[in-house]
Amino acid sequence: MTAAALEVDRVRKSYGKRRAVDDMTFDIRAGELFGFVGSNGAGKTTTMRIILGVLTPDAGEVRWRGRPVDFAARRQFGYMPEERGLYPRMKVGEHLRYLAELHGMSSAAARKAAGRWIERLEVSSYASEEVQNLSLGNQQRVQLAAALVHEPKALVLDEPFSGLDPVAVDVMRDVLAERAAEGVPVIFSSHQLALVERVCHRVGIVGAGRLIACGTVQELSESAERRLLVDAPGAGEGWTAGLAGVEVVSREGTRTRLRLAKGADDQQVLHAALATGPVSTFVSEQPPLTELYRDLVTRDDAEATAGATAGASAAAGATGATDTETKGGGR
Numbered sequence: 001m002t003a004a005a006l007e008v009d010r011v012r013k014s015y016g017k018r019r020a021v022d023d024m025t026f027d028i029r030a031g032e033l034f035g036f037v038g039s040n041g042a043g044k045t046t047t048m049r050i051i052l053g054v055l056t057p058d059a060g061e062v063r064w065r066g067r068p069v070d071f072a073a074r075r076q077f078g079y080m081p082e083e084r085g086l087y088p089r090m091k092v093g094e095h096l097r098y099l100a101e102l103h104g105m106s107s108a109a110a111r112k113a114a115g116r117w118i119e120r121l122e123v124s125s126y127a128s129e130e131v132q133n134l135s136l137g138n139q140q141r142v143q144l145a146a147a148l149v150h151e152p153k154a155l156v157l158d159e160p161f162s163g164l165d166p167v168a169v170d171v172m173r174d175v176l177a178e179r180a181a182e183g184v185p186v187i188f189s190s191h192q193l194a195l196v197e198r199v200c201h202r203v204g205i206v207g208a209g210r211l212i213a214c215g216t217v218q219e220l221s222e223s224a225e226r227r228l229l230v231d232a233p234g235a236g237e238g239w240t241a242g243l244a245g246v247e248v249v250s251r252e253g254t255r256t257r258l259r260l261a262k263g264a265d266d267q268q269v270l271h272a273a274l275a276t277g278p279v280s281t282f283v284s285e286q287p288p289l290t291e292l293y294r295d296l297v298t299r300d301d302a303e304a305t306a307g308a309t310a311g312a313s314a315a316a317g318a319t320g321a322t323d324t325e326t327k328g329g330g331r
């Protein structure tokens with residue numbers, strides 16, 4: 001799982017004056033489950049649409065196996081759009097056969113593939129029903145079947161887990177893991193960070209149209225502030241007072257969770273804990289993705305605001321423009 005299969009290279013896209021995607025660069029490797037996360041409006045859907053060729057970028061390039069993606073390459077991709085895209089009046093089985101044939105499968109192969117995915121996604125009892133008669137969660141299972149029915153070589157899925165019940169989440173997760181194990185690169189967006197952390201090999205975090213961090217959860221945690229869990233039964237409230245760069249995240253009974261700013265000395269923390277009596281636990285903790293995400297996005301927002309303010313001051317100094325006129329121009 002090392003070769004970059006799908007590469008997004010310095011992609012940019014604006015809608016009118018709004019820059020939706022800005023210099024977006026990352027890759028997805030063969031056999032990798034890549035989680036694409038970010039706040040609402042960060043640019044995930046726009047990026048995925050560009051990968052699929054539904055939108056054309058203003059600049060940059062998407063490559064598949066080292067070559068710019070063209071129509072033939074895109075035909076090999078499976079896509080689950082955010083707005084979903086099934087014909088409501090078509091029957092589930094017919095619909096899947098139709099999509100498989102559209103991708104060039106023979107009628108017999110299309111029938112076989114449709115049957116297989118209907119079974120795998122556990123919607124067999126709805127095969128002869130019109131799509132519109134299925135619950136939203138079951139429509140979503142069919143939508144995944146639609147993305148998979150032509151045996152795609154890459155999968156691009158926009159929020160495939162949203163609105164699914166826990167059993168359907170497990171089915172979806174298992175199917176995506178199976179595809180990845182077969183060597184298929186899979187990118188999916190999601191706001192369910194605990195799930196992304198459990199399932200994905202790597203995660204890309206998007207903020208204001210740019211990739212602000214990318215890597216395994218462990219790699220992301222290395223660039224974040226360190227966390228310590230200390231259990232010191234004799235330590236009262238405020239035992240960390242005076243320790244530079246040390247912030248209490250939470251206290252549960254005798255256990256204190258701490259966040260250490262860059263450069264803060266964990267040995268000082270240990271000394272302070274020992275000064276209160278015995279210390280039964282003193283360990284580094286890897287924060288969950290939810291917390292890493294918050295830290296990284298907050299830090300990025302703060303840097304952007306600082307950049308915008310500096311830019312605005314410089315512009316106001318140079319032109320005499322008012323603050324209001326130059327605000328928001330930093331991103």
Ligand SMILES: Nc1ncnc2c1ncn2[C@@H]1O[C@H](COP(=O)(O)OP(=O)(O)OP(=O)(O)O)[C@@H](O)[C@H]1O
Pocket residue numbers: 015018019020038039040041042043044045046047
């Ligand atoms: N068709 C469009 N016309 C104008 N602006 C658009 C259009 N589509 C998206 N945008 C804007 O582009 C930005 C990125 O939107 P996008 O849908 O890519 O974000 P997202 O990360 O997928 O968000 P969400 O998590 O809410 O689905 C947003 O500011 C959005 O308002």
